[in-house]
Amino acid sequence: MLITLKLFGIYQKYLPQGAQGSSIVLEVSKSIQVSGVISMVKLPADEQYVVLVNGIGADLDQRLLSGDVVAVFQSIAGGSTGIPSSPNREI
């Protein structure tokens, strides 16, 4: 099935060849999860992803349907990832 993948900001450079601007149409296997698409394009694994499917927040294990638009960008804060480390707390 076909889905559209959009990568914003620093992730845009991971778009495969043939992308137009920040988006590309990809052929993927049926009921693939968001995480499957992310590994297809080899986004760095240690990042804090924010994922939208058709503009609505989604988790990495969400299964996709034909025609879905998946957008991925990096969460922001203090440089980037948004999760502060604290000397007193396990994170």
Next chain:
Amino acid sequence: MSGWCGKLLRVNLTSGTIFTEEYDPLQKKAYIGGRGWAIQILNDEMDPRVDPLSPENKLIFATGPLTGIRVPTGNRYMVVTKSPLSNALCRSNSGGFFPVELKRAGYDLLIFEGRAPKPVYVWIYDDRVELRSAEHLWGKIVPEAEELLLGETDPKARVAVIGPAGEHLVKFAAVMNDKHRSAARSGVGAVMGSKNLKAIVVRGTKPVEPAFGELLQNLNKEVMTDITTDIKKGSNLRNYGTTYIPQVTNELGILPTYNFQTGVFQGVERISGQVLKERYFKKAKPCFGCPIACGRGTEVEDPAEFQGEGEGPEYETLATIGSTCGLDNLAAILKANYLCNELGMDTISAGVTIACAIELYQRDYLPIEDSGIELKFGDSLMVLDLIRKMAYREGFGNQLAEGSYRLASYYQHPEISMTSKMVEMPGYDPRGAKGLGLVYATSNMGASHMNGHTGYPEVFGAPYRADPLTTEGKAQLAKQFEDMFAVIDSCGLCVFVAVRYMFDRSKELLPARIAQLLNYATGSDYSEETIHEAGERIYNLERLFLVRSGFSRKNDTLPERMLTEGMPEGPAKGQVIELEQLLDEFYQLRGWDANGIPTEEKLQLLGITI
């Protein structure tokens, strides 16, 4: 000198007298400093009902206890006064190097009172302060004025100055510092212009030493390690500044487009951070002590009509001069940004006011006899022309200079003005980010993301993801972010590190780091609890300033469009803001009555006495 200077400078412009006042900062620690101390002064010294452009209004430049301290982003100041745009509070924030210089000169605050009989500027070299004539500078655009001022004072000095927009009392004129940085919102520049004060030039040579240098240094290392680890992995702010955001908000369907008639913009790819980076980006422009360096040094070489160079754009400008006015030509948006900076004007209000005029015209509410030209979305040259006219109040520009609410009201259609408390909404259509809707509506400074940016979780998933379309939990979120921003602002830090300092993964506020930083910098004894309380105290005192001049629930509102017209398309399709319900919940959480007035009990708990 530790984090606090314990000294302020008071300049009476009417009489030309200059005083310094000294105090024990520990006596004022309940309000932290900066923004907190400024609102204390306004409340204590000024009738909140004064005409904002009269000599009775006071204009305060406030640094925080961490301004000038070597901690990430310790470089901010606030300009605090009564707003001529909203008649509510103005507190505009900016960073760069000027604030640090002011602190190094030995002052926590500058207070300007009265009105100079003729244009003046103030020249501060540590303890030496003088008022000088600025008649030769009146009318000069920001970069020219700054160059001249540095030439006649000290090339190492730092400058905050108004442009022609401030001189012409444009209701959303900015105070510009370090040429390209802007304390932009709700008319601080017009107040400065009304006082005939062209500029503040400062040279400060006293280092700002923390009370406990070694402890601060260790904590600083820890924070820096976190931030640089982020940056090494790749950071949007570092690589794009805030210019990657249009694509994000467009994907959520909340990128204000055609005067907030929709939240989806077809031209979004053409105004993206990627295009900026490839075509116009020159150099990252960090503020003092900032490892993030989100500032964008940019240049447009061609076409000739958009030629220029400077700093910017920020996301807000891409959204409010770009998509809101229907512009998809990035070079034109950059030119508009340069013009606003040179003329000293807020890009958000400028853009949204032009968009309002276009919609009024298209609906036949505004006749061509008044505008002089056909107004249409997407017309770059028209936007540039209107920006120039607005700053000088030329022709139709005179009406635009009043802001969109007064413009739309003049044509008897105030519902076309996308404002709250007459202040233009920034680049997030709140129908698709309900927490922000509540923040815009209840803000003490009118619609502003800087009042408490719940878009962090609602839009950016930081430090966790909050569903932008639900109202559930949003009253709590709004309060949390408003109080947190009050702390960050009062300290003199930038909100881009706010999350890094302030939250933990369990979504709870974690003010421990701020408390530690403050204690090491100032030698005080803040705890997680007292720092949190201070944020709430500051926010409530600001609310009282409004209440004392008649503001209440009736003013905590949003444009009719946000409340009744469903978003026409995109992921937020059909959404409106359920404001009344949110207000009830928010007031209750804040300990305010149903009319939005802080209760005696709440004030007592916070130790606020008027």
